[in-house]
Amino acid sequence: MLLKYRFLLLIVMLLLTASGCKKEKKTTTKINSDGSCMRTVVVHPASDTVSTFPVPSDKSWETRLEGDTEKVYVATKRFDDVSQLNNEYKRADKVGVDIQFEKKFRWFFTYFSYQETYKPCFLIQRIQLRDFLTQEEYAQYEKGDTSKSLKEKTDQFVMTNIYEEFYKQLIDSVQQLHDPSLPVSVFISKKKEIDFHDIGDKPKEVVEYLEKILGLKLSGKLGRQIDGIMKSIEAKVQFMLDAGGDYVNEVEMPGIVLNTNANTVEGDKVVWHFNEDKFALLGYTMTVESRIANTWATVVTGGVLILIVGLLLFPRIRRK
Amino acid sequence: MKCKELQHLLYSARTEELNPAEWESIKKHLAGCKACSTVFQNISNADRLLARLKGTVPRIRNEHALTESIIVEIVNARRLAADTGTTPFLDRLDALFTKEIIRFACGIIILMCGMSYVSMEYNDTKAIAHLEQRLDEKSKISRANIFQQEINVLNFLRELYGLSNGTISSVELTNTLVLMKKADLQTLLNGYKTLDEASRTRLNEIWDKYKREESSFIGSEKNREEVAALQKEIERLKKELEQNNLKKGRP
Numbered sequence: 001m002l003l004k005y006r007f008l009l010l011i012v013m014l015l016l017t018a019s020g021c022k023k024e025k026k027t028t029t030k031i032n033s034d035g036s037c038m039r040t041v042v043v044h045p046a047s048d049t050v051s052t053f054p055v056p057s058d059k060s061w062e063t064r065l066e067g068d069t070e071k072v073y074v075a076t077k078r079f080d081d082v083s084q085l086n087n088e089y090k091r092a093d094k095v096g097v098d099i100q101f102e103k104k105f106r107w108f109f110t111y112f113s114y115q116e117t118y119k120p121c122f123l124i125q126r127i128q129l130r131d132f133l134t135q136e137e138y139a140q141y142e143k144g145d146t147s148k149s150l151k152e153k154t155d156q157f158v159m160t161n162i163y164e165e166f167y168k169q170l171i172d173s174v175q176q177l178h179d180p181s182l183p184v185s186v187f188i189s190k191k192k193e194i195d196f197h198d199i200g201d202k203p204k205e206v207v208e209y210l211e212k213i214l215g216l217k218l219s220g221k222l223g224r225q226i227d228g229i230m231k232s233i234e235a236k237v238q239f240m241l242d243a244g245g246d247y248v249n250e251v252e253m254p255g256i257v258l259n260t261n262a263n264t265v266e267g268d269k270v271v272w273h274f275n276e277d278k279f280a281l282l283g284y285t286m287t288v289e290s291r292i293a294n295t296w297a298t299v300v301t302g303g304v305l306i307l308i309v310g311l312l313l314f315p316r317i318r319r320k
Numbered sequence: 321m322k323c324k325e326l327q328h329l330l331y332s333a334r335t336e337e338l339n340p341a342e343w344e345s346i347k348k349h350l351a352g353c354k355a356c357s358t359v360f361q362n363i364s365n366a367d368r369l370l371a372r373l374k375g376t377v378p379r380i381r382n383e384h385a386l387t388e389s390i391i392v393e394i395v396n397a398r399r400l401a402a403d404t405g406t407t408p409f410l411d412r413l414d415a416l417f418t419k420e421i422i423r424f425a426c427g428i429i430i431l432m433c434g435m436s437y438v439s440m441e442y443n444d445t446k447a448i449a450h451l452e453q454r455l456d457e458k459s460k461i462s463r464a465n466i467f468q469q470e471i472n473v474l475n476f477l478r479e480l481y482g483l484s485n486g487t488i489s490s491v492e493l494t495n496t497l498v499l500m501k502k503a504d505l506q507t508l509l510n511g512y513k514t515l516d517e518a519s520r521t522r523l524n525e526i527w528d529k530y531k532r533e534e535s536s537f538i539g540s541e542k543n544r545e546e547v548a549a550l551q552k553e554i555e556r557l558k559k560e561l562e563q564n565n566l567k568k569g570r571p
Contacts, residue, residue, distance in 0.1 A: 258444055305430055308430060309430070315418045
Protein backbone atom coordinates (compact mmCIF):
# COMPACT_ATOMS: atom_id res chain seq x y z
CA MET A 1 0.00 0.00 0.00
CA LEU A 2 2.70 2.46 1.00
CA LEU A 3 4.59 1.76 -2.17
CA LYS A 4 2.13 3.81 -4.18
CA TYR A 5 3.60 6.94 -2.60
CA ARG A 6 6.69 7.99 -4.46
CA PHE A 7 7.33 10.86 -2.10
CA LEU A 8 10.05 9.96 0.38
CA LEU A 9 10.11 6.46 -1.00
CA LEU A 10 13.30 5.78 0.89
CA ILE A 11 11.54 6.45 4.17
CA VAL A 12 8.64 4.25 3.17
CA MET A 13 11.03 1.46 2.31
CA LEU A 14 12.64 1.90 5.71
CA LEU A 15 9.22 1.60 7.30
CA LEU A 16 8.64 -1.70 5.54
CA THR A 17 12.05 -3.19 6.23
CA ALA A 18 12.14 -2.12 9.86
CA SER A 19 9.14 -4.25 10.71
CA GLY A 20 11.12 -7.36 9.72
CA CYS A 21 13.77 -6.97 12.46
CA LYS A 22 13.09 -8.89 15.66
CA LYS A 23 13.68 -6.54 18.57
CA GLU A 24 12.17 -6.79 22.01
CA LYS A 25 12.20 -4.63 25.10
CA LYS A 26 10.83 -6.17 28.24
CA THR A 27 10.24 -4.04 31.29
CA THR A 28 9.37 -5.53 34.67
CA THR A 29 8.34 -3.27 37.53
CA LYS A 30 7.64 -4.60 40.99
CA ILE A 31 5.70 -2.11 43.09
CA ASN A 32 5.87 -2.50 46.85
CA SER A 33 3.09 -1.43 49.20
CA ASP A 34 5.29 1.35 50.65
CA GLY A 35 5.54 2.94 47.17
CA SER A 36 9.10 1.80 46.46
CA CYS A 37 9.73 -0.19 43.31
CA MET A 38 12.21 -2.35 41.45
CA ARG A 39 12.58 -1.89 37.69
CA THR A 40 14.25 -4.36 35.35
CA VAL A 41 14.72 -3.63 31.67
CA VAL A 42 15.72 -6.40 29.27
CA VAL A 43 16.74 -5.42 25.74
CA HIS A 44 16.99 -8.01 23.01
CA PRO A 45 19.33 -7.83 21.15
CA ALA A 46 21.80 -6.10 23.45
CA SER A 47 22.89 -3.80 20.61
CA ASP A 48 19.44 -2.17 20.56
CA THR A 49 20.17 -0.10 23.69
CA VAL A 50 20.87 2.87 21.44
CA SER A 51 17.30 2.93 20.09
CA THR A 52 15.07 5.96 20.55
CA PHE A 53 13.19 4.13 23.26
CA PRO A 54 14.85 5.08 26.55
CA VAL A 55 17.01 2.25 27.86
CA PRO A 56 18.74 2.98 31.17
CA SER A 57 22.51 2.81 31.00
CA ASP A 58 23.92 5.16 33.66
CA LYS A 59 25.99 3.89 36.58
CA SER A 60 23.13 4.00 39.08
CA TRP A 61 21.66 0.96 37.27
CA GLU A 62 23.05 -2.51 37.75
CA THR A 63 23.68 -3.66 34.18
CA ARG A 64 24.85 -6.96 32.71
CA LEU A 65 24.85 -8.96 29.50
CA GLU A 66 23.19 -12.37 29.44
CA GLY A 67 23.05 -15.19 26.91
CA ASP A 68 25.70 -17.17 25.08
CA THR A 69 25.19 -16.65 21.38
CA GLU A 70 22.72 -13.79 21.30
CA LYS A 71 23.44 -11.29 24.04
CA VAL A 72 20.65 -9.69 26.02
CA TYR A 73 21.10 -6.43 27.92
CA VAL A 74 19.68 -6.41 31.45
CA ALA A 75 19.46 -3.31 33.69
CA THR A 76 18.01 -3.27 37.22
CA LYS A 77 17.49 -0.51 39.76
CA ARG A 78 15.57 0.01 42.99
CA PHE A 79 13.67 3.25 43.55
CA ASP A 80 12.39 4.64 46.85
CA ASP A 81 9.30 5.93 45.10
CA VAL A 82 7.79 5.92 41.64
CA SER A 83 8.43 9.65 41.08
CA GLN A 84 12.16 8.86 41.13
CA LEU A 85 11.56 6.23 38.47
CA ASN A 86 9.58 8.74 36.44
CA ASN A 87 12.50 11.20 36.56
CA GLU A 88 14.74 8.52 35.02
CA TYR A 89 12.74 8.77 31.81
CA LYS A 90 12.82 12.54 31.37
CA ARG A 91 15.01 12.70 28.28
CA ALA A 92 14.07 14.96 25.41
CA ASP A 93 15.90 12.93 22.75
CA LYS A 94 14.05 9.70 23.52
CA VAL A 95 10.47 8.46 23.37
CA GLY A 96 8.62 9.97 26.32
CA VAL A 97 7.69 7.60 29.15
CA ASP A 98 5.50 8.95 31.91
CA ILE A 99 4.89 6.92 35.06
CA GLN A 100 2.34 7.84 37.69
CA PHE A 101 1.60 6.04 40.92
CA GLU A 102 -1.05 6.82 43.49
CA LYS A 103 -1.70 5.30 46.89
CA LYS A 104 -5.04 5.93 48.56
CA PHE A 105 -5.61 4.94 52.18
CA ARG A 106 -9.25 4.00 52.78
CA TRP A 107 -9.05 2.52 56.32
CA PHE A 108 -10.06 -1.10 55.63
CA PHE A 109 -8.15 -1.19 52.32
CA THR A 110 -5.32 0.70 50.66
CA TYR A 111 -5.76 1.26 46.92
CA PHE A 112 -2.89 1.56 44.46
CA SER A 113 -3.09 2.84 40.93
CA TYR A 114 -0.21 2.64 38.48
CA GLN A 115 -0.14 4.26 35.08
CA GLU A 116 2.60 4.11 32.49
CA THR A 117 2.33 6.05 29.25
CA TYR A 118 4.52 5.65 26.18
CA LYS A 119 4.24 8.92 24.32
CA PRO A 120 3.91 8.99 20.50
CA CYS A 121 7.11 8.25 18.62
CA PHE A 122 5.78 9.76 15.40
CA LEU A 123 6.88 13.33 15.99
CA ILE A 124 5.26 15.01 12.99
CA GLN A 125 1.94 16.42 14.10
CA ARG A 126 0.85 18.77 11.31
CA ILE A 127 -2.56 17.14 11.20
CA GLN A 128 -4.29 15.27 13.97
CA LEU A 129 -5.37 11.66 13.68
CA ARG A 130 -8.78 12.60 15.11
CA ASP A 131 -9.31 14.98 12.17
CA PHE A 132 -8.00 12.51 9.61
CA LEU A 133 -10.10 9.49 10.59
CA THR A 134 -13.85 9.34 10.93
CA GLN A 135 -15.25 9.28 14.46
CA GLU A 136 -15.92 5.54 14.18
CA GLU A 137 -12.46 4.77 12.80
CA TYR A 138 -10.84 6.84 15.52
CA ALA A 139 -12.79 5.01 18.21
CA GLN A 140 -11.75 1.68 16.67
CA TYR A 141 -8.13 2.78 16.54
CA GLU A 142 -8.22 3.86 20.18
CA LYS A 143 -9.64 0.44 21.10
CA GLY A 144 -6.63 -1.17 19.42
CA ASP A 145 -8.23 -2.35 16.18
CA THR A 146 -5.56 -3.88 13.94
CA SER A 147 -7.67 -4.45 10.82
CA LYS A 148 -6.03 -4.05 7.43
CA SER A 149 -8.30 -1.19 6.32
CA LEU A 150 -7.52 0.86 9.40
CA LYS A 151 -3.81 0.13 9.07
CA GLU A 152 -3.94 1.43 5.50
CA LYS A 153 -5.73 4.55 6.72
CA THR A 154 -3.15 5.24 9.41
CA ASP A 155 -0.30 4.66 6.93
CA GLN A 156 -1.99 7.22 4.73
CA PHE A 157 -2.18 9.55 7.73
CA VAL A 158 1.56 9.17 8.30
CA MET A 159 2.32 9.97 4.67
CA THR A 160 -0.06 12.95 4.58
CA ASN A 161 1.49 14.28 7.76
CA ILE A 162 4.97 13.93 6.30
CA TYR A 163 3.88 15.79 3.19
CA GLU A 164 2.19 18.57 5.24
CA GLU A 165 5.36 18.94 7.30
CA PHE A 166 7.42 19.11 4.14
CA TYR A 167 5.20 21.77 2.60
CA LYS A 168 5.04 23.85 5.80
CA GLN A 169 8.82 23.87 6.07
CA LEU A 170 9.08 24.68 2.36
CA ILE A 171 6.83 27.74 2.75
CA ASP A 172 8.81 28.84 5.85
CA SER A 173 12.04 28.60 3.83
CA VAL A 174 10.53 30.62 0.96
CA GLN A 175 9.41 33.30 3.43
CA GLN A 176 12.91 33.50 4.92
CA LEU A 177 14.49 33.94 1.49
CA HIS A 178 12.47 37.14 0.75
CA ASP A 179 13.07 36.50 -2.95
CA PRO A 180 10.59 38.43 -5.16
CA SER A 181 10.91 35.72 -7.84
CA LEU A 182 9.56 33.16 -5.32
CA PRO A 183 6.21 34.58 -4.16
CA VAL A 184 4.79 32.72 -1.14
CA SER A 185 1.25 33.26 -2.48
CA VAL A 186 2.04 30.97 -5.45
CA PHE A 187 3.20 28.20 -3.10
CA ILE A 188 0.02 28.54 -1.09
CA SER A 189 -2.43 28.85 -3.98
CA LYS A 190 -0.95 25.97 -5.99
CA LYS A 191 -0.64 23.59 -3.09
CA LYS A 192 -3.82 21.80 -4.09
CA GLU A 193 -2.43 21.09 -7.55
CA ILE A 194 0.47 19.16 -6.11
CA ASP A 195 -0.13 15.45 -5.94
CA PHE A 196 2.39 14.30 -3.41
CA HIS A 197 2.10 10.74 -4.65
CA ASP A 198 3.98 11.91 -7.74
CA ILE A 199 6.80 13.74 -5.98
CA GLY A 200 10.11 11.89 -6.23
CA ASP A 201 12.18 10.77 -3.29
CA LYS A 202 15.36 12.68 -4.21
CA PRO A 203 15.79 16.44 -3.65
CA LYS A 204 16.53 16.99 -7.36
CA GLU A 205 13.35 15.18 -8.40
CA VAL A 206 11.33 17.15 -5.86
CA VAL A 207 12.68 20.47 -7.19
CA GLU A 208 11.92 19.45 -10.80
CA TYR A 209 8.37 18.39 -9.93
CA LEU A 210 7.66 21.59 -7.97
CA GLU A 211 9.08 23.76 -10.77
CA LYS A 212 6.70 22.07 -13.20
CA ILE A 213 3.61 22.61 -11.03
CA LEU A 214 4.43 26.05 -9.61
CA GLY A 215 5.91 27.47 -12.81
CA LEU A 216 8.84 28.96 -10.88
CA LYS A 217 12.58 28.55 -11.12
CA LEU A 218 13.59 26.88 -7.84
CA SER A 219 16.91 25.13 -8.49
CA GLY A 220 19.88 27.00 -7.05
CA LYS A 221 17.59 29.01 -4.81
CA LEU A 222 15.65 26.37 -2.89
CA GLY A 223 17.61 23.19 -3.72
CA ARG A 224 19.71 23.33 -0.53
CA GLN A 225 16.67 24.12 1.62
CA ILE A 226 14.67 21.23 0.16
CA ASP A 227 17.58 18.92 0.86
CA GLY A 228 17.68 20.16 4.46
CA ILE A 229 13.90 19.77 4.88
CA MET A 230 14.01 16.20 3.62
CA LYS A 231 16.88 15.36 5.94
CA SER A 232 15.03 16.78 8.96
CA ILE A 233 11.92 14.77 8.06
CA GLU A 234 14.01 11.67 7.54
CA ALA A 235 15.51 12.16 11.00
CA LYS A 236 12.00 12.33 12.52
CA VAL A 237 10.88 9.23 10.67
CA GLN A 238 14.09 7.47 11.68
CA PHE A 239 13.22 8.32 15.30
CA MET A 240 9.98 6.39 14.89
CA LEU A 241 11.69 3.49 13.12
CA ASP A 242 14.28 3.17 15.88
CA ALA A 243 11.49 2.71 18.40
CA GLY A 244 10.20 -0.24 16.38
CA GLY A 245 9.99 -3.73 17.82
CA ASP A 246 8.05 -5.78 20.32
CA TYR A 247 7.38 -4.47 23.78
CA VAL A 248 6.49 -6.39 26.91
CA ASN A 249 5.58 -4.44 30.00
CA GLU A 250 5.11 -6.43 33.18
CA VAL A 251 3.93 -4.81 36.41
CA GLU A 252 3.66 -6.59 39.73
CA MET A 253 1.26 -4.78 42.04
CA PRO A 254 0.80 -5.10 45.79
CA GLY A 255 -2.42 -6.99 46.61
CA ILE A 256 -5.30 -8.02 44.36
CA VAL A 257 -5.64 -6.53 40.87
CA LEU A 258 -8.99 -4.77 40.56
CA ASN A 259 -8.78 -3.21 37.13
CA THR A 260 -6.36 -3.05 34.22
CA ASN A 261 -6.22 -2.65 30.46
CA ALA A 262 -3.49 -5.30 30.22
CA ASN A 263 -3.69 -8.30 27.92
CA THR A 264 -3.09 -10.81 30.68
CA VAL A 265 -3.43 -10.94 34.44
CA GLU A 266 -1.57 -13.59 36.43
CA GLY A 267 -2.31 -13.13 40.13
CA ASP A 268 -0.86 -9.79 41.14
CA LYS A 269 1.07 -9.48 37.87
CA VAL A 270 -0.27 -7.80 34.73
CA VAL A 271 1.36 -8.01 31.31
CA TRP A 272 1.02 -5.92 28.16
CA HIS A 273 2.33 -7.24 24.83
CA PHE A 274 2.43 -4.77 21.96
CA ASN A 275 4.57 -3.27 19.25
CA GLU A 276 5.45 0.30 18.27
CA ASP A 277 2.21 0.67 16.28
CA LYS A 278 0.35 0.81 19.57
CA PHE A 279 1.97 4.06 20.71
CA ALA A 280 3.37 5.49 17.46
CA LEU A 281 0.58 7.93 16.72
CA LEU A 282 -1.44 8.49 19.88
CA GLY A 283 0.72 7.13 22.66
CA TYR A 284 -0.30 4.20 24.82
CA THR A 285 -1.37 4.33 28.42
CA MET A 286 -1.18 1.18 30.51
CA THR A 287 -3.16 1.25 33.73
CA VAL A 288 -3.58 -1.09 36.64
CA GLU A 289 -5.36 -0.74 39.97
CA SER A 290 -5.00 -2.98 42.99
CA ARG A 291 -5.77 -3.05 46.69
CA ILE A 292 -4.44 -4.56 49.88
CA ALA A 293 -6.50 -5.24 53.00
CA ASN A 294 -5.30 -3.38 56.11
CA THR A 295 -5.50 -6.20 58.65
CA TRP A 296 -4.55 -3.95 61.57
CA ALA A 297 -7.38 -1.52 60.67
CA THR A 298 -9.88 -4.36 60.53
CA VAL A 299 -8.68 -5.67 63.92
CA VAL A 300 -8.86 -2.18 65.48
CA THR A 301 -12.36 -1.62 64.04
CA GLY A 302 -13.48 -5.04 65.25
CA GLY A 303 -12.11 -4.30 68.75
CA VAL A 304 -13.81 -0.91 68.90
CA LEU A 305 -17.12 -2.37 67.70
CA ILE A 306 -16.99 -5.14 70.31
CA LEU A 307 -16.27 -2.52 73.00
CA ILE A 308 -19.18 -0.36 71.85
CA VAL A 309 -21.56 -3.32 71.82
CA GLY A 310 -20.28 -4.31 75.30
CA LEU A 311 -20.89 -0.82 76.63
CA LEU A 312 -24.36 -0.75 75.14
CA LEU A 313 -25.21 -4.00 76.87
CA PHE A 314 -23.44 -3.03 80.12
CA PRO A 315 -26.37 -1.25 81.87
CA ARG A 316 -28.68 -4.20 81.19
CA ILE A 317 -26.13 -6.77 82.44
CA ARG A 318 -25.48 -4.68 85.56
CA ARG A 319 -29.14 -4.47 86.50
CA LYS A 320 -29.49 -8.22 86.28
CA MET B 321 -58.96 -9.73 118.94
CA LYS B 322 -55.22 -10.08 119.37
CA CYS B 323 -52.88 -7.14 120.11
CA LYS B 324 -51.14 -7.43 116.69
CA GLU B 325 -54.47 -7.29 114.83
CA LEU B 326 -55.58 -4.31 116.90
CA GLN B 327 -52.38 -2.34 116.32
CA HIS B 328 -52.73 -3.06 112.59
CA LEU B 329 -56.27 -1.65 112.71
CA LEU B 330 -55.06 1.43 114.59
CA TYR B 331 -52.48 2.23 111.87
CA SER B 332 -55.07 1.61 109.16
CA ALA B 333 -57.42 3.99 110.88
CA ARG B 334 -54.98 6.86 110.09
CA THR B 335 -55.50 6.49 106.35
CA GLU B 336 -58.86 4.80 105.93
CA GLU B 337 -62.14 4.91 107.77
CA LEU B 338 -63.15 1.96 110.00
CA ASN B 339 -66.70 0.69 110.34
CA PRO B 340 -68.59 1.03 113.67
CA ALA B 341 -68.19 -2.69 114.44
CA GLU B 342 -64.41 -2.40 114.15
CA TRP B 343 -64.34 0.67 116.44
CA GLU B 344 -66.48 -1.23 118.96
CA SER B 345 -64.05 -4.16 119.10
CA ILE B 346 -61.05 -1.73 119.41
CA LYS B 347 -62.71 0.04 122.37
CA LYS B 348 -63.34 -3.30 124.08
CA HIS B 349 -59.70 -4.40 123.64
CA LEU B 350 -58.20 -1.07 124.77
CA ALA B 351 -60.25 -1.21 127.96
CA GLY B 352 -58.61 -4.48 128.90
CA CYS B 353 -55.01 -4.07 127.41
CA LYS B 354 -52.58 -1.53 128.86
CA ALA B 355 -49.87 -2.02 126.14
CA CYS B 356 -52.30 -1.36 123.30
CA SER B 357 -53.69 1.69 125.17
CA THR B 358 -50.11 3.15 125.23
CA VAL B 359 -49.66 2.51 121.48
CA PHE B 360 -53.05 4.17 120.82
CA GLN B 361 -52.00 7.16 123.00
CA ASN B 362 -48.66 7.54 121.08
CA ILE B 363 -50.36 7.44 117.68
CA SER B 364 -52.87 10.04 118.79
CA ASN B 365 -50.06 12.33 120.12
CA ALA B 366 -48.07 11.96 116.85
CA ASP B 367 -51.14 12.82 114.75
CA ARG B 368 -51.78 15.90 116.83
CA LEU B 369 -48.11 17.03 116.50
CA LEU B 370 -48.15 16.56 112.69
CA ALA B 371 -51.37 18.57 112.49
CA ARG B 372 -49.69 21.41 114.40
CA LEU B 373 -46.48 21.34 112.23
CA LYS B 374 -48.43 21.53 108.98
CA GLY B 375 -47.52 24.83 107.13
CA THR B 376 -44.31 25.58 109.13
CA VAL B 377 -40.66 25.43 107.81
CA PRO B 378 -38.32 23.04 109.64
CA ARG B 379 -35.19 24.61 111.14
CA ILE B 380 -31.85 22.83 111.40
CA ARG B 381 -30.35 23.37 114.80
CA ASN B 382 -26.72 22.34 113.99
CA GLU B 383 -25.92 22.72 110.25
CA HIS B 384 -22.19 21.93 110.63
CA ALA B 385 -22.87 18.63 112.32
CA LEU B 386 -25.47 17.72 109.67
CA THR B 387 -23.01 18.37 106.75
CA GLU B 388 -20.37 16.34 108.51
CA SER B 389 -22.73 13.44 109.05
CA ILE B 390 -23.81 13.55 105.33
CA ILE B 391 -20.13 13.41 104.21
CA VAL B 392 -19.50 10.49 106.53
CA GLU B 393 -22.53 8.74 105.04
CA ILE B 394 -21.23 9.30 101.44
CA VAL B 395 -17.75 8.02 102.32
CA ASN B 396 -19.27 4.99 103.94
CA ALA B 397 -21.45 4.39 100.85
CA ARG B 398 -18.38 4.55 98.58
CA ARG B 399 -16.47 2.17 100.80
CA LEU B 400 -19.38 -0.16 100.69
CA ALA B 401 -19.55 0.15 96.85
CA ALA B 402 -15.83 -0.62 96.56
CA ASP B 403 -16.27 -3.66 98.78
CA THR B 404 -19.11 -4.96 96.63
CA GLY B 405 -17.19 -4.40 93.33
CA THR B 406 -19.05 -1.39 91.94
CA THR B 407 -17.28 1.95 91.34
CA PRO B 408 -18.48 5.43 90.58
CA PHE B 409 -16.75 5.20 87.12
CA LEU B 410 -18.89 2.25 86.22
CA ASP B 411 -21.85 4.17 87.57
CA ARG B 412 -21.00 7.01 85.24
CA LEU B 413 -20.57 4.60 82.30
CA ASP B 414 -23.84 3.04 83.23
CA ALA B 415 -25.50 6.42 83.25
CA LEU B 416 -23.81 7.43 79.96
CA PHE B 417 -24.77 4.34 78.01
CA THR B 418 -28.31 4.44 79.30
CA LYS B 419 -28.81 7.78 77.55
CA GLU B 420 -30.83 7.38 74.37
CA ILE B 421 -28.67 9.78 72.33
CA ILE B 422 -25.48 7.87 73.18
CA ARG B 423 -27.11 4.55 72.33
CA PHE B 424 -28.32 6.04 69.01
CA ALA B 425 -24.83 7.42 68.20
CA CYS B 426 -23.25 4.02 68.91
CA GLY B 427 -25.78 2.37 66.63
CA ILE B 428 -24.92 4.82 63.84
CA ILE B 429 -21.17 4.16 64.29
CA ILE B 430 -21.67 0.38 64.08
CA LEU B 431 -23.91 0.77 61.04
CA MET B 432 -21.49 3.10 59.26
CA CYS B 433 -18.51 0.81 59.87
CA GLY B 434 -20.43 -2.17 58.56
CA MET B 435 -21.81 -0.32 55.55
CA SER B 436 -18.43 1.15 54.64
CA TYR B 437 -16.78 -2.28 54.70
CA VAL B 438 -19.58 -3.95 52.78
CA SER B 439 -19.74 -1.21 50.14
CA MET B 440 -15.93 -1.33 49.58
CA GLU B 441 -15.98 -5.09 49.34
CA TYR B 442 -19.00 -5.01 47.00
CA ASN B 443 -17.45 -2.45 44.65
CA ASP B 444 -14.13 -4.29 44.53
CA THR B 445 -15.78 -7.66 43.90
CA LYS B 446 -17.77 -6.04 41.10
CA ALA B 447 -14.57 -4.56 39.61
CA ILE B 448 -12.81 -7.94 39.75
CA ALA B 449 -15.80 -9.67 38.11
CA HIS B 450 -15.83 -7.03 35.37
CA LEU B 451 -12.10 -7.47 34.78
CA GLU B 452 -12.43 -11.26 34.63
CA GLN B 453 -15.29 -10.95 32.15
CA ARG B 454 -13.24 -8.60 29.94
CA LEU B 455 -10.22 -10.92 30.04
CA ASP B 456 -12.45 -13.88 29.26
CA GLU B 457 -13.91 -12.11 26.22
CA LYS B 458 -10.40 -11.20 25.09
CA SER B 459 -9.30 -14.79 25.47
CA LYS B 460 -12.34 -15.95 23.47
CA ILE B 461 -11.36 -13.59 20.64
CA SER B 462 -7.80 -14.82 20.87
CA ARG B 463 -9.03 -18.43 20.76
CA ALA B 464 -11.17 -17.57 17.75
CA ASN B 465 -8.14 -16.10 16.01
CA ILE B 466 -6.11 -19.21 16.75
CA PHE B 467 -8.97 -21.33 15.46
CA GLN B 468 -9.12 -19.26 12.26
CA GLN B 469 -5.39 -19.70 11.88
CA GLU B 470 -5.72 -23.46 12.30
CA ILE B 471 -8.48 -23.53 9.70
CA ASN B 472 -6.24 -21.62 7.29
CA VAL B 473 -3.42 -24.09 7.82
CA LEU B 474 -5.85 -27.00 7.64
CA ASN B 475 -7.27 -25.78 4.32
CA PHE B 476 -3.80 -25.29 3.02
CA LEU B 477 -2.72 -28.77 4.00
CA ARG B 478 -5.92 -30.31 2.69
CA GLU B 479 -5.45 -28.66 -0.69
CA LEU B 480 -1.81 -29.58 -0.70
CA TYR B 481 -2.42 -33.15 0.35
CA GLY B 482 -5.17 -33.54 -2.18
CA LEU B 483 -2.54 -33.14 -4.87
CA SER B 484 -0.49 -36.14 -3.76
CA ASN B 485 -2.91 -38.98 -3.05
CA GLY B 486 -6.04 -37.54 -1.43
CA THR B 487 -6.52 -40.58 0.74
CA ILE B 488 -6.24 -38.81 4.08
CA SER B 489 -9.56 -38.03 5.72
CA SER B 490 -10.50 -34.66 7.20
CA VAL B 491 -10.55 -36.17 10.67
CA GLU B 492 -7.04 -37.53 10.26
CA LEU B 493 -5.87 -34.24 8.86
CA THR B 494 -7.45 -32.30 11.70
CA ASN B 495 -5.92 -34.62 14.26
CA THR B 496 -2.54 -34.24 12.64
CA LEU B 497 -2.88 -30.51 12.72
CA VAL B 498 -4.23 -30.28 16.24
CA LEU B 499 -1.52 -32.52 17.60
CA MET B 500 1.02 -30.61 15.55
CA LYS B 501 3.49 -33.45 15.83
CA LYS B 502 6.53 -32.84 13.76
CA ALA B 503 6.73 -36.49 12.71
CA ASP B 504 3.13 -36.41 11.46
CA LEU B 505 3.79 -33.27 9.51
CA GLN B 506 6.93 -34.81 8.12
CA THR B 507 4.96 -37.85 6.90
CA LEU B 508 2.35 -35.58 5.42
CA LEU B 509 4.84 -33.38 3.67
CA ASN B 510 7.05 -36.23 2.40
CA GLY B 511 4.21 -37.17 0.10
CA TYR B 512 4.77 -34.07 -2.02
CA LYS B 513 8.22 -35.09 -3.15
CA THR B 514 6.84 -37.06 -6.03
CA LEU B 515 4.71 -34.34 -7.61
CA ASP B 516 4.39 -33.88 -11.37
CA GLU B 517 4.73 -30.55 -13.13
CA ALA B 518 1.03 -29.65 -13.04
CA SER B 519 0.91 -30.42 -9.34
CA ARG B 520 4.02 -28.36 -8.73
CA THR B 521 2.38 -25.37 -10.43
CA ARG B 522 -0.70 -25.90 -8.30
CA LEU B 523 1.51 -26.23 -5.22
CA ASN B 524 3.09 -22.89 -6.00
CA GLU B 525 -0.33 -21.29 -6.43
CA ILE B 526 -1.50 -22.65 -3.10
CA TRP B 527 1.74 -21.64 -1.47
CA ASP B 528 1.39 -18.07 -2.75
CA LYS B 529 -2.19 -17.94 -1.54
CA TYR B 530 -1.12 -19.25 1.82
CA LYS B 531 1.67 -16.69 2.02
CA ARG B 532 -0.82 -13.91 1.29
CA GLU B 533 -3.18 -15.08 4.02
CA GLU B 534 -0.37 -15.52 6.46
CA SER B 535 -0.18 -11.77 7.15
CA SER B 536 -3.63 -11.87 8.71
CA PHE B 537 -2.67 -14.49 11.31
CA ILE B 538 -2.94 -13.13 14.83
CA GLY B 539 -2.59 -16.29 16.87
CA SER B 540 -0.70 -16.79 20.08
CA GLU B 541 3.06 -16.61 20.25
CA LYS B 542 3.25 -20.41 20.49
CA ASN B 543 1.06 -20.91 17.46
CA ARG B 544 2.99 -18.34 15.52
CA GLU B 545 6.15 -20.29 16.23
CA GLU B 546 4.53 -23.52 15.14
CA VAL B 547 3.24 -21.97 11.94
CA ALA B 548 6.67 -20.47 11.30
CA ALA B 549 8.25 -23.91 11.81
CA LEU B 550 5.70 -25.41 9.43
CA GLN B 551 6.42 -22.75 6.84
CA LYS B 552 10.16 -23.41 7.11
CA GLU B 553 9.60 -27.10 6.69
CA ILE B 554 7.43 -26.61 3.62
CA GLU B 555 9.95 -24.18 2.14
CA ARG B 556 12.72 -26.70 2.70
CA LEU B 557 10.74 -29.50 1.08
CA LYS B 558 9.83 -27.23 -1.81
CA LYS B 559 13.50 -26.47 -2.42
CA GLU B 560 14.35 -30.15 -2.09
CA LEU B 561 11.65 -30.95 -4.62
CA GLU B 562 12.99 -28.37 -7.06
CA GLN B 563 16.53 -29.73 -6.68
CA ASN B 564 15.30 -33.28 -7.24
CA ASN B 565 13.45 -32.18 -10.34
CA LEU B 566 16.53 -30.38 -11.64
CA LYS B 567 18.61 -33.53 -11.11
CA LYS B 568 16.00 -35.53 -13.00
CA GLY B 569 16.24 -32.98 -15.82
CA ARG B 570 12.79 -31.52 -15.34
CA PRO B 571 12.42 -27.77 -16.04
